[in-house]
Amino acid sequence: MARHATCMEAPETQGVPVPSTHRSHARLPLLLSLALAGCADYAVDSASRGWSSSAPSATSAATSATSSGGGSTAPPEQEEDLLLLPPAQTDVYVFVANPERNTVTRIDVSTQQVDTTEVGVRPDLVLTTDDYRQALVLNRGDDTVTVIEAPTLEKRTVPVRDNLNNMVLSPDGTWAVLWHDQAREEPDDPRAAGLQSFNEISFVHTETAAHFPMAVGPNPRMVRFTPDGATAVVVSDSLLARIDLTSLPLLPELIELAPGELDPPLAEEVLVAADGSFAWVRQFGATELLVVDLDSGVIDRVPAGVNPTDLDLSPDGRQAVALARGSDELWVYDARDPFAAPEVLDLPQTGYGSLLFDPTGDQAILYTTAARTERYGVWDRASDTITERSLVKPVAGMAITPTGGSLMVFHTLEDGPDTAPQFAGRSALTLVDLADLARTNPLLLPAEPLAYANSTTGELGYFVMDGSPYFEVLDYVTLLHDQYVLPSIPSFLGVLPDLDPGDADEPPAWVSQDHPLGRISFFDPDEGSLETLTGFELNSGIEEGE
């Protein structure tokens, strides 16, 4: 049943360790929350779904970075991993949105029984609360949120502000926050009707379905919460909004990030300290990071090189690392003492703008999505050396497998100056053994990657491609892949929760597909079998007798 797709050898290059230079700068006492640092569970860092977004060549990017003195004319890094969808699953059910049918599918994990329920128009995103009781659906077509009781499929619909396209839940699942995220814009998004604001967000109380809309600042970028869930922090271009979630009605308290500046650098990223007392804000094209006291609103600044384009926590949460693309430096801060002198490591003059830690924290990957650069670097944290490797194509996004053993490189469709001829103009994916960087497996793809997921053990990966009826299984250990034919075009992908972690079985992966009456396939990695359910939308019309 399985068939092997085209697999091509990567052009080999020798790794070149580059000794780093250490310098010291001053201050900042901070402890940041690893749990709040994005998709930490998956150790991923990758680009947007729009692989064809234009990026300057490596040469021009480097030139402009130098000439601008901060590299800010190159576009920001695409850091959010939109290919790895957030899991919308409980201990019993998995929820999948069906945008074309205005329904949400609920899969019983133990029986794989499938039920559907109608929601709003064009459901786009489904999240589940941590207590497994509710699923929240963002319906982009009619600007509503559907709150679904997971066991019963009872629903409540809450109208929210127009044109919102992203949603997160507070840690305790009490609040859903929705905003318009430019990174999630799609070419086929419907044009907004009437007035349109780029400052508004919505808070929805998941228990009472109460809606609290508010204006927080231009182009909200990111929403974070304090670990206790009492405060939400929203960073927009020039403002930081602090919202006390314990006091109704919700009202934003706005903190101007660059008071008095007429054309301040745009804020891109915010991290909240573990104790919730302050937040770090990274601005594009700046030379400093902002440290915002969340109680007083006082803003401090710490140096961060030229144009820091990424800010991450180490997996152990002890260090915060900013990557200064304009000065090719890594700035390493003590997360518990952000005002302590940071270490600064000089990097090769490649223009790396994104940083990705492996789950162990022993090494981190350096790459850029802002330029068509066919190389990446590996920062060995024990020796502070940087080893560079070439790739067959420029990077659209990267993900480290959950075990930290392998690296998955998603390539842009566009070629770079050193693109391997076999991959020119084609979609590609490369698997890299992080223990032996010479061992790689670049794969020529028939279409652009659409979504991927990792198996529970982290030894397998699954991905599907846009408009292509294939289900690909990647073995992160052998770097080999198997291909299965789906009955129709895939939509979403995920892995069912492991109901019995003690057994040696991998839980199935699922992939939903286009079909007027609903279609989903389950892949059993232990048996290598693909089972497909079609027509489960009809289940909603089943009438039980009295």
Added chain:
Amino acid sequence: MRALSALTLAALAGCGWDHLPQQASTGSEPLWDASDVVPTVDGLYVRLPRAGALALVKESGASRRIPLGEGRVTRIDAAPNGHTVVAFVERYRCLSDDARVELPSDCAKRDLDVTTEITLVDRGEVTMAQPLSGAYNELTFSDDGRIAVGYLDLSQPLEVDSVLNLTGVVVIDLERGTSQLVPVGFAADHVLFVQDEETGATVEAVVVSRNAVAVLDVQDEVPREVVTFPLSLDPDTVVDPVGIDLTPDAHYALLSARGTSDLYALDLELHAINIVDLAGQPGAMAVDGPANRTAFVYPNLPLVQLLDHRFFDTQTIALDEPMDRIALGDQQAVLWSASGAHDLYRIDTRSTDLVEYRLQNPATDLFLAPTKEFALVLTRPEGGSGSGVDGLYDVHPGMEVVDLRSERSEPFLLEGQGLGVAFAQDPAGTTLNALVLQQDVDYLFRLDLYTRQTEEIPLDAPAVRIGSMPDGTFFITHDRALGLVSFLDPDTGEVTTAAGFAAAGSLDLIELAASGEEE
């Protein structure tokens, strides 16, 4: 299960899911209907259309009328228990006060009141009679013979004698003698029964209608709807089922629909629906219990597909010609065509090993021997203009013996077009006789499939139909106006006849029911 030593009527076993028996037409009122007979342990029940009556013809040659009262028996069906016959009886009353009116034909049409009664006849006696709309012109019985479901076969002319609920079926409990109208969906036309795995008792009826499938609990006196599965969510979309069958464990009902390659797999336990993409609209399907697979063939596609009941995966095997019929053997399916193809295939439903046979002429019917070692194929002349042996085959009806144990087949020329085949095997299993009935031929052709010994058994007249009685005796009905049935003892070859039993019908007119008789 019937023992191999017993006589088996293969003609009945060939009725697949998509070849449901059709209701006989009452036609031009002959004295008897030689094709519409019901064998039971008590003898052969014969319908007498002109007299509107029912007769029981014994193997001894004796016959008698069954007292059903005044009216017309419009159809008869056999219950699976081997001794019960279900008769539909029309009762006529004239609402006119004219004392001269004695017959329905005397009554003005506007005054003629027609009601239909369903009557059970067991061992020659009426055991139950209940009013039932005559429009319910099709009956399906549960295997245990306890339940019958009457529904509307819209492919036949409907006799609308009362306000008719087109969404209902009538569930008849033959043991309790009760019937109940149950709404299930528009135009129900297929019924299956689910048996209890341990007791074998009928517990549920699966009723297929347009755009819906209803499951009824038929254990209690009043049938209860368990669940109804929709086949479409769009009111503008019509899903017209053409075939349905159950998986061996009765966990799933597999349903195909007209004009689509979708196969609906209805989970009768979890109440969920799955749709499997087949290669096209199947012409026939057959559920192979031991292999836990279902075979599909397609009238326009030269392939067979095997559907696994666990994952609902399909395995496709290419053929040289499209097939539209399936007969299930022992871990193998025989694929054949009634549409002019010359190929015939045997496929192992587990290993998918395929054997191709080539028939001299196109098949009209196929009968599997009870031992599943042979398939006997009746063929028709092709009307070709060839010479030699091919030309001979082209202009004659034929029969081919397909050895399912090997790759051999053996053609025979027949004197008349083959009408039916029955099989007989001696208790020791040393002989396996095929009895072949031919049109307008007054003998029965007997062929021992093991030894190829043949014999012509003379008949008093050309035959219409051959079948077997529950005791293994064969009955052969003949085209004789006053009635003629031959009974053949397969062990001795002795033939006895019953004749003239329809003669009384020529003098017996259908009369109006006495007041209150129809109640």
